[in-house]
Amino acid sequence: MAEGEHKITLVFIINGENFSVETNINAPLTAAVQRALSESGNSGRPLNEWEVRNSAGALLDVTRTVKELGLTNGARLFLSLRVGAGG
Numbered sequence: 148m149a150e151g152e153h154k155i156t157l158v159f160i161i162n163g164e165n166f167s168v169e170t171n172i173n174a175p176l177t178a179a180v181q182r183a184l185s186e187s188g189n190s191g192r193p194l195n196e197w198e199v200r201n202s203a204g205a206l207l208d209v210t211r212t213v214k215e216l217g218l219t220n221g222a223r224l225f226l227s228l229r230v231g232a233g234g
Contacts, residue, residue, distance in 0.1 A: 155213065155220040159183035159199075161227070172214040180209055183226060192228065200225045 157179050159166045166187050170179035180199060184190050199207045202223050207216055218224075 155218070155222075157183075157213070157218060158221060158223045159187075159226045160223060161187045161189060170213055172218075173212055175212055176207060176209040176216060176218075179213065180226060196229055197226055198229045200227075 153171050153173060154169055155172055156167050156169050159168060159180070161183065164187065166183045168179045168182045168186070170176075170182070176199065177194060180197065181194060184194075184197065194209075199209055201207060201218075202225075207224070
């Protein structure tokens with residue numbers, strides 16, 4: 148495989164802002180989520196208080212790999228605090 152074939156860019160929408168994160172398709176989605184939270188300045192809460200949904204609104208399992216989830220280059224993912232998190 149050519150260099151870079153395992154990497155795609157995911158676009159996380161956090162509080163209405165877009166954050167593009169390059170990630171390896173064989174890495175768990177949590178790796179990209181952590182990077183997106185860090186870049187957006189939302190690193191003050193534990194990862195388990197966040198949820199990721201795809202553009203259709205389906206909740207994604209962040210422990211699965213990007214490839215397993217069927218995410219493609221440029222996929223838009225909505226990252227938000229779980230309802231009731233940190234109450």
